[in-house]
Amino acid sequence: MAATTAPGGKRHISKRQLRDWIAGYVFASPFIIGFSVFIAFPMFYSVYLIFVEWDLLTPATFVGFANLAKMFRDPKVNLSLYNSAFYTIFAVPIQLTISFSLALALTQRIRFRDFYRAGFYMPIIVPLVASAVVWQRVLHPEFGILNEALGWFGIAPRMWLFEPSLTKPAFIFMSFWMIGRQMVIFIAGLGNIPDSLKEAASLDGAGALGQLRYVILPLMTPLIFYNMVIAIINSFQTFVPAMIMTEGGPQDATLFVVLNIYRNAFQYFNMGYASALAWELFVIVVGFTLVQFYLSNRWVYYEEGS
Amino acid sequence: MRSDRQAQGALATGLQAAPADLESGGALRRRQSETSGSVWETVRLAVLQIFMTVLVITFLVPTFWMISSSLKVSTEVFAHPIVWLPQDPHWNNYVKAFQLLPLTRFIYNTMIIVVFAVLGTVISSALVAYSFARISWPGRNFWFGLLLATMMLPDVVTLVPRFLIFKNLKWIDTWLPLIIPYWGGIGAIYVFLMRQFFRGIPMELEDAAEIDGASRIRVLIQILLPLSKPVIATVAVFALLQHYNDFMNPLIYINSMDKWPLALGIRAYNDSYTRNWEVVFAASTVMLTPMVAIFIVAQRYFVQGIAMTGFGGR
Numbered sequence: 001m002a003a004t005t006a007p008g009g010k011r012h013i014s015k016r017q018l019r020d021w022i023a024g025y026v027f028a029s030p031f032i033i034g035f036s037v038f039i040a041f042p043m044f045y046s047v048y049l050i051f052v053e054w055d056l057l058t059p060a061t062f063v064g065f066a067n068l069a070k071m072f073r074d075p076k077v078n079l080s081l082y083n084s085a086f087y088t089i090f091a092v093p094i095q096l097t098i099s100f101s102l103a104l105a106l107t108q109r110i111r112f113r114d115f116y117r118a119g120f121y122m123p124i125i126v127p128l129v130a131s132a133v134v135w136q137r138v139l140h141p142e143f144g145i146l147n148e149a150l151g152w153f154g155i156a157p158r159m160w161l162f163e164p165s166l167t168k169p170a171f172i173f174m175s176f177w178m179i180g181r182q183m184v185i186f187i188a189g190l191g192n193i194p195d196s197l198k199e200a201a202s203l204d205g206a207g208a209l210g211q212l213r214y215v216i217l218p219l220m221t222p223l224i225f226y227n228m229v230i231a232i233i234n235s236f237q238t239f240v241p242a243m244i245m246t247e248g249g250p251q252d253a254t255l256f257v258v259l260n261i262y263r264n265a266f267q268y269f270n271m272g273y274a275s276a277l278a279w280e281l282f283v284i285v286v287g288f289t290l291v292q293f294y295l296s297n298r299w300v301y302y303e304e305g306s
Numbered sequence: 307m308r309s310d311r312q313a314q315g316a317l318a319t320g321l322q323a324a325p326a327d328l329e330s331g332g333a334l335r336r337r338q339s340e341t342s343g344s345v346w347e348t349v350r351l352a353v354l355q356i357f358m359t360v361l362v363i364t365f366l367v368p369t370f371w372m373i374s375s376s377l378k379v380s381t382e383v384f385a386h387p388i389v390w391l392p393q394d395p396h397w398n399n400y401v402k403a404f405q406l407l408p409l410t411r412f413i414y415n416t417m418i419i420v421v422f423a424v425l426g427t428v429i430s431s432a433l434v435a436y437s438f439a440r441i442s443w444p445g446r447n448f449w450f451g452l453l454l455a456t457m458m459l460p461d462v463v464t465l466v467p468r469f470l471i472f473k474n475l476k477w478i479d480t481w482l483p484l485i486i487p488y489w490g491g492i493g494a495i496y497v498f499l500m501r502q503f504f505r506g507i508p509m510e511l512e513d514a515a516e517i518d519g520a521s522r523i524r525v526l527i528q529i530l531l532p533l534s535k536p537v538i539a540t541v542a543v544f545a546l547l548q549h550y551n552d553f554m555n556p557l558i559y560i561n562s563m564d565k566w567p568l569a570l571g572i573r574a575y576n577d578s579y580t581r582n583w584e585v586v587f588a589a590s591t592v593m594l595t596p597m598v599a600i601f602i603v604a605q606r607y608f609v610q611g612i613a614m615t616g617f618g619g620r
Contacts, residue, residue, distance in 0.1 A: 020442055020443055021444060023441050024442065025437075025443060025445075027433050027434065027437030028433075028434050028437035028438065028449060028491075030434055030490050030491040031430070031434040031491035031497065032449065033490060034430070034487065034489070034490015034492045035449075035452060035453070035456070035490070035492060037490065038464070038468065038487045038490055038492055039456060039459070039464060039492060041467075041471070042463075042464035042467035043464060043467070045470070046464065046466055046467040049467065056473075102361075105354055105357075106358070110354055110355045110358065111355065112359075116358050116362050118605070119366055120362060120365055122365065122366060122369060123365065123368070123369070125594075125597045125598065125601045126369060126594055126597070127550060127569065127572075127594060127597060128551050128553060128569075129551075129553050129569045129572045129593070130372075130590040131368075133572060133576045133587075133590050134371070134372045134590060135368065136576070137586075138368050138371070143388075145367065145368070145388060148386075148388050177365065177368065184608075184609055233458070236460070237460055237462065239553075239554060243557075244576060261462055261465070261466075262465075265465065265469070266469075274465075274466050275466050275467070278462050278463045278465060278466060279463065281460060281462055282459070282460055282462075285458075289458055
């Protein structure tokens with residue numbers, strides 16, 4: 001194997017190499033075809049769609065930049081962006097704090113750790129549609145368990161999903177229920193921190209908080225960063241709860257970006273306009289991710305050599 | 307008999323005691339550094355234990371409430387204060403759930419879609435991953451880079467054009483859009499997982515096999531795949547979760563109720579039987595049950611996969 005890929009082998013193609021090349025392409029062909037048909041072509045296609053108006057019944061008509069111009073002035077679009085941003089900005093940091101704290105707690109020497117882990121992970125395996133259906137009722141003003149539980153502490157019942165100012169907070173609260181994945185990642189990371197480092201810190205006089213501040217947190221920054229990037233991408237694409245629990249209401253308070261795209265495409269049949277909105281989301285998500293990667297140099301600790 | 311057991315017990319404690327004695331020096335030192343706040347430490351752990359117990363119960367309550375309410379009569383569902391456990395389980399709610407909408411049909415549809423989609427994911431990911439991990443060919447890095455880049459791509463971007471393509475192919479209201487794309491190895495995370503795993507398997511095995519003239523596909527099937535069961539299980543479990551959960555694609559592509567998967571079915575219960583919570587809960591519980599079973603059986607692969615990739619199949 002080493003002999004065929006040695007330097008200089010590039011000029012002279014042996015029979016063996018040629019066979020490898022062919023085999024390589026053949027084995028990778030599902031992806032090469034799948035990518036071309038289901039990802040690359042649709043992306044180019046949707047760039048074209050930005051510039052047309054098409055309701056699928058009449059032929060597409062070229063409208064130039066009309067969709068884009070409309071997009072920037074459309075109050076619904078701006079509202080949906082605001083809703084998604086609001087949701088993301090509040091949900092993600094709190095999610096990360098909760099999942100990190102849980103991971104810290106579950107790596108202490110307490111009993112039943114496996115049970116706790118499974119318990120906190122459990123909501124992840126509840127199908128998304130079922131959890132939306134359940135939470136719609138958990139948050140029910142009269143018969144929901146949230147208001148009931150708040151009542152034990154003397155807190156008056158709220159109209160969670162019926163009052164525009166409370167719906168997004170209720171959605172954010174619900175998202176805390178589904179932090180099991182982040183927690184498991186953090187637990188795995190915490191397990192990889194060598195005890196010797198913590199011991200060294202404690203010999204230097206660092207207490208539990210000092211160890212957290214100077215040893216654990218810095219070593220965990222790559223995973224915090226990773227979880228954050230994924231959580232932001234996912235939060236921006238929230239769809240199922242809004243579709244099932246509130247249908248974007250009340251008063252468009254949960255009209256998130258993806259729901260708005262879905263409606264424009266498959267309820268109003270504005271294929272061109274929906275494509276423009278999808279590209280706007282794409283640019284925002286990729287932009288956000290790139291900015292985070294850029295900023296990550298300042299706070300994420302990477303071990304030397306990696 | 308009894309003396310036998312006693313002897314065994316003594317032996318066992320003896321065996322345990324011996325190494326402890328030998329190590330007592332180290333253990334003592336370690337204990338000393340901890341005793342500085344040993345009472346404090348015990349209190350801290352006890353508080354933590356109680357707090358975690360309360361919290362984990364809180365996390366489990368919504369699911370528990372769903373299941374218990376699926377067995378209540380409606381006066382118990384709409385009662386103040388909340389009835390946590392039904393007086394006697396009202397299994398008839400499940401019978402109703404199966405009668406009101408074609409739940410059996412939804413289950414069957416889901417099974418077909420999920421089986422073929424997962425099969426496609428596993429087979430195509432294995433082939434593609436093998437190519438990326440084990441064969442050197444020009445353009446390999448380029449395609450692998452593209453694969454990784456797709457991880458950042460929000461699905462929504464290709465939602466509309468994909469719909470138009472499938473509409474042109476006359477695939478609307480069939481299961482094909484929910485199955486065929488996944489035979490294309492486009493689940494980047496799955497390919498990535500398998501590639502990493504394949505790379506960890508020593509090359510010598512297949513070099514030896516190639517001398518024997520075994521073809522590459524046989525190398526993959528007979529040597530690599532049998533060694534890769536853990537990663538195959540992880541990929542299969544996550545893909546299963548993904549397709550079982552998928553709501554948006556069926557919503558867009560499947561119109562006729564007799565082709566709906568469970569995800570769309572549950573929504574229909576929710577929309578049509580808003581006043582019969584117990585039936586909605588019963589249907590949701592039916593959808594949850596296979597996931598719980600799989601979680602119990604394959605818990606290890608969930609945890610492994612998440613730790614390796616950070617994805618959970620959604």
